[in-house]
Amino acid sequence: MNRRWHPIDVMTGLVALVAFCVIYAPLVVVAVFSVWQPIRVKGALSLSPPNFDSYVSLAANREILDAVYTTLGVGAAATVLGLILGTVLAFYYLYTTGLPRQIMQALIFLPFLLPPIITGLALLVAFREMDLTRGVPTILIGHVVVVVPIIYRTVLVRLNALSPSLREASLDLGASDWQTFRYILLPQLRTALIAAALLAFAVSFDETMVTLFLSGSTSTLPIRLWSMMRLGFVPDINALATLIVLLAAAIAFCVGLLNLRANSGLRG
Amino acid sequence: MADNAAHSAVEVRGGARWRGLLAGIVCVGLPGLFVFAPLATFLLYSFWRNEDGQLVREFTLQNYRAFFGDATFLRVYIRTILLCLGATVLNLVVGYAIALFIARRDARVRFGLVLVFVLPLFTSYIIKIYAIRGILGHRGVLNELLLGAGLIDQPLTVLIFSQTAIFIGLVVLYLPFAVLPIYLSIERIPPNLAAASADLGGSTLDELRHIVLPLSIPGMILAGVFTFVMTFGDFVTPQMLGGIDGFTFGRIVYTQFGVALNWPLGAALAIILLITAVGVVFFATLAGRWSTTR
Amino acid sequence: MNVHSEFLRLDAISKSFGTVEVLHDVSFTVARNEFLTILGPSGSGKTTILRLIAGFEAATSGAITLDGARIDTTPINRRPFNTVFQDYALFPHLSVRRNVAYGLMVRGMDKPAIDARVAEVLAVVGLDNYATRLPQELSGGQRQRVALARAIICEPRLILLDEPLAALDVTLRTQMCAFLKSIQRRLEIAFVFITHDQQEAIAMSDRIIVMNDGRIEQEGSPEDLYLRPKTRFVAGFFGENNLIEGRVSGIETATATVETAIGLVEVALGTSNLTVGAAVQIAIRPENINVLKDPQGGAAFVVRNVQFAGASIIIDAVDAQTGSVELRVRQAPGNALNRPAIGEEVAFSWAAQSTTLVAGEPSDGG
Numbered sequence: 001m002n003r004r005w006h007p008i009d010v011m012t013g014l015v016a017l018v019a020f021c022v023i024y025a026p027l028v029v030v031a032v033f034s035v036w037q038p039i040r041v042k043g044a045l046s047l048s049p050p051n052f053d054s055y056v057s058l059a060a061n062r063e064i065l066d067a068v069y070t071t072l073g074v075g076a077a078a079t080v081l082g083l084i085l086g087t088v089l090a091f092y093y094l095y096t097t098g099l100p101r102q103i104m105q106a107l108i109f110l111p112f113l114l115p116p117i118i119t120g121l122a123l124l125v126a127f128r129e130m131d132l133t134r135g136v137p138t139i140l141i142g143h144v145v146v147v148v149p150i151i152y153r154t155v156l157v158r159l160n161a162l163s164p165s166l167r168e169a170s171l172d173l174g175a176s177d178w179q180t181f182r183y184i185l186l187p188q189l190r191t192a193l194i195a196a197a198l199l200a201f202a203v204s205f206d207e208t209m210v211t212l213f214l215s216g217s218t219s220t221l222p223i224r225l226w227s228m229m230r231l232g233f234v235p236d237i238n239a240l241a242t243l244i245v246l247l248a249a250a251i252a253f254c255v256g257l258l259n260l261r262a263n264s265g266l267r268g
Numbered sequence: 269m270a271d272n273a274a275h276s277a278v279e280v281r282g283g284a285r286w287r288g289l290l291a292g293i294v295c296v297g298l299p300g301l302f303v304f305a306p307l308a309t310f311l312l313y314s315f316w317r318n319e320d321g322q323l324v325r326e327f328t329l330q331n332y333r334a335f336f337g338d339a340t341f342l343r344v345y346i347r348t349i350l351l352c353l354g355a356t357v358l359n360l361v362v363g364y365a366i367a368l369f370i371a372r373r374d375a376r377v378r379f380g381l382v383l384v385f386v387l388p389l390f391t392s393y394i395i396k397i398y399a400i401r402g403i404l405g406h407r408g409v410l411n412e413l414l415l416g417a418g419l420i421d422q423p424l425t426v427l428i429f430s431q432t433a434i435f436i437g438l439v440v441l442y443l444p445f446a447v448l449p450i451y452l453s454i455e456r457i458p459p460n461l462a463a464a465s466a467d468l469g470g471s472t473l474d475e476l477r478h479i480v481l482p483l484s485i486p487g488m489i490l491a492g493v494f495t496f497v498m499t500f501g502d503f504v505t506p507q508m509l510g511g512i513d514g515f516t517f518g519r520i521v522y523t524q525f526g527v528a529l530n531w532p533l534g535a536a537l538a539i540i541l542l543i544t545a546v547g548v549v550f551f552a553t554l555a556g557r558w559s560t561t562r
Numbered sequence: 563m564n565v566h567s568e569f570l571r572l573d574a575i576s577k578s579f580g581t582v583e584v585l586h587d588v589s590f591t592v593a594r595n596e597f598l599t600i601l602g603p604s605g606s607g608k609t610t611i612l613r614l615i616a617g618f619e620a621a622t623s624g625a626i627t628l629d630g631a632r633i634d635t636t637p638i639n640r641r642p643f644n645t646v647f648q649d650y651a652l653f654p655h656l657s658v659r660r661n662v663a664y665g666l667m668v669r670g671m672d673k674p675a676i677d678a679r680v681a682e683v684l685a686v687v688g689l690d691n692y693a694t695r696l697p698q699e700l701s702g703g704q705r706q707r708v709a710l711a712r713a714i715i716c717e718p719r720l721i722l723l724d725e726p727l728a729a730l731d732v733t734l735r736t737q738m739c740a741f742l743k744s745i746q747r748r749l750e751i752a753f754v755f756i757t758h759d760q761q762e763a764i765a766m767s768d769r770i771i772v773m774n775d776g777r778i779e780q781e782g783s784p785e786d787l788y789l790r791p792k793t794r795f796v797a798g799f800f801g802e803n804n805l806i807e808g809r810v811s812g813i814e815t816a817t818a819t820v821e822t823a824i825g826l827v828e829v830a831l832g833t834s835n836l837t838v839g840a841a842v843q844i845a846i847r848p849e850n851i852n853v854l855k856d857p858q859g860g861a862a863f864v865v866r867n868v869q870f871a872g873a874s875i876i877i878d879a880v881d882a883q884t885g886s887v888e889l890r891v892r893q894a895p896g897n898a899l900n901r902p903a904i905g906e907e908v909a910f911s912w913a914a915q916s917t918t919l920v921a922g923e924p925s926d927g928g
Contacts, residue, residue, distance in 0.1 A: 115501025
């Protein structure tokens with residue numbers, strides 16, 4: 001591609017710049033307000049002197065903290081369950097043929113392809129028919145349903161890339177199916193499983209639309225924030241939001257670094 | 269998925285056949301129980317009705333008739349489709365510009381630029397809506413800036429709790445989803461095609477018109493379908509930013525399960541939402557095939 | 563071959579994948595300590611035979627017997643055979659030592675015993691100093707030796723080798739042929755070796771089974787197959803062969819006379835049952851034909867092409883009378899004066915013993 005800047009580049013560059021500002025405006029505003037609180041001075045909007053009060057207050061905010069713990073707990077559980085299920089289902093697909101595995105795969109991908117509102121409502125209705133009260137278990141089920149397709153696909157793609165002769169060689173040398181899985185296949189799946197787990201956790205952490213229908217009295221962070229927001233303005237939220245953004249940025253930074261190292265041929 | 273004939277050639281025999289049956293029951297049964305059964309039940313609900321707050325499990329078409337017969341429902345439905353189409357088109361145009369800009373930069377900065385535009389996806393969805401509400405509000409950041417700069421005398425009210433607010437919210441939230449597929453399809457174009465075009469005397473504009481644009485159509489279709497389906501099914505943004513005037517079709521579905529407590533009607537409306545989404549995907553796939561086989 | 567030393571038997575094995583029949587009625591045995599090669603072009607079914615023996619596939623019909631007992635339903639990991647795969651199938655995340663130890667490790671052998679055996683086997687294949695390397699750090703030839711070591715260490719009754727030399731360059735291939743042969747002799751394990759390369763087969767085998775299109779064409783020692791091919795396919799597979807059609811006109815004790823387009827030809831009578839009037843083809847190798855400048859008495863041939871090919875001169879000629887018999891002759895380059903010119907008429911002669919009769923109609927696919 002060209003090195004000089006063609007008029008096209010100037011135009012698209014401007015658009016990109018404006019878009020960048022618009023996309024990041026909400027995040028920047030939230031971050032700024034977490035340190036410089038907006039106050040009204042003679043009817044006009046002004047900023048207070050910089051302080052970390054909202055962060056301190058956040059640390060003491062039981063409501064939010066409980067929701068964070070719940071979210072982390074559900075996220076971890078959903079990820080672990082999703083890893084086990086996703087891997088088992090991927091192996092089933094790989095080692096069988098015919099209609100059963102196609103049906104299974106179609107059903108696995110359905111929650112991923114359908115709008116989340118449908119998934120949430122369908123599960124809501126199902127839980128009501130089963131007389132299951134909404135709470136952490138129902139949230140967990142919902143998250144697992146959402147997360148399994150991601151893990152399943154990641155694992156299956158990796159398994160398909162493996163040469164079939166690796167498994168054959170292991171069996172040929174006298175190993176059982178379980179030994180083959182444990183000593184040969186699982187090590188090959190390690191990076192795929194880690195990547196899938198990270199993605200699954202991230203998805204579960206932020207999951208809002210399905211969870212809305214499945215929560216009872218206890219809820220995850222997005223749901224708790226949702227109900228708090230309907231009531232009005234809470235300074236602690238700005239602090240929380242800023243922390244989340246910083247965390248996401250830090251992870252993205254690490255991912256970027258890893259990518260750079262991989263591309264320039266340095267071995268870790 | 270790739271053919272796994274080689275993997276499955278290791279055949280099952282004897283006692284292992286029972287293990288295979290058990291595996292089949294578990295592996296097909298679990299998705300069946302947690303995906304198929306709920307969806308099937310949900311479909312059934314759309315054919316039942318509510319009487320005095322009680323669910324009556326008798327087959328009826330009244331919910332669907334309510335949708336097609338009631339002008340309000342239809343109006344909101346059409347309006348939502350137009351709203352989401354608008355957001356999709358805007359996102360496609362802007363997304364394409366961004367993707368093109370990134371694709372034409374040096375290889376070293378490209379990954380970083382993509383990361384910059386994709387990063388917002390990993391921040392909290394609900395917090396972004398909250399922040400947008402704060403910015404667009406009567407006494408929000410945007411209004412205060414405009415007032416302070418003397419550009420307006422009164423705060424703009426149209427920006428919050430309106431269809432406009434929903435539109436802005438959807439665009440800001442879903443733009444990164446549009447950038448990525450378009451960028452990937454542009455990036456996949458072999459660089460020697462550009463070289464060939466230049467070699468044959470083509471200008472940059474020619475190259476863009478005749479090579480980049482046609483070859484990036486699959487990415488555009490993917491981005492368009494993503495954006496439309498996601499915006500059409502989003503009921504949280506309209507709920508937070510729409511106020512009294514801001515009812516989209518998704519939000520109406522949501523309220524049937526909340527305040528209005530008419531689950532069968534909600535189910536029927538949700539099924540219609542689903543069919544709309546599936547229809548869009550279907551036609552987009554057709555369009556995709558048509559564009560590549562010409 | 564001593565019947566009592568046969569330990570593996572394949573009886574009437576057929577294998578189909580859906581509607582495609584890959585093996586048809588294949589029967590043969592494997593004897594202890596023998597180096598058996600299954601030779602054939604791609605698609606001949608030779609790899610399928612290997613996979614059936616190892617247990618990766620099950621036969622559609624027929625039986626596989628080990629020491630008299632059927633093993634058709636025995637799972638792969640219980641069969642006392644080990645395979646050396648075409649892509650070596652080394653476990654990429656394990657070192658050479660761990661790869662080789664794998665078969666013993668999964669059997670639960672204790673570590674000191676494993677370490678001792680691994681050291682032994684690595685010495686046998688000449689990779690003592692490579693124990694801690696990873697597969698990707700090895701060359702193709704080294705990887706192959708690791709695969710072999712991994713198979714040997716389990717002391718199987720039989721080692722199956724699936725075209726193991728295909729990925730190696732020519733010089734390495736010759737070395738590995740000699741190496742494999744010497745290992746096999748030393749370990750006294752039966753080897754079943756699959757290849758499409760007849761030179762490898764001739765160099766290493768005690769016995770060769772030639773496969774074509776899912777069936778066995780011929781079975782025998784390398785010499786048998788080369789000098790006494792029974793079918794047109796086998797004749798053409800090993801080196802070059804000229805084929806002359808004819809009908810048997812007379813049968814004597816050691817020879818027969820065949821009436822051909824170029825007159826009566828005397829051929830060596832093999833073990834086949836011939837009847838007068840039977841349609842046959844005479845096979846004669848290019849290097850066994852002599853060129854006579856003076857066609858006196860013999861059929862006249864017109865030289866079509868003369869070509870230098872390094873170790874020999876290739877002369878292509880067609881018979882002057884009917885134009886239906888084409889012969890290719892290879893002659894030592896030596897004497898340039900004897901080299902015929904294009905268009906010249908010459909005659910050919912050969913000894914009856916260097917001919918062989920081959921079955922199969924001229925219109926065979928082989």
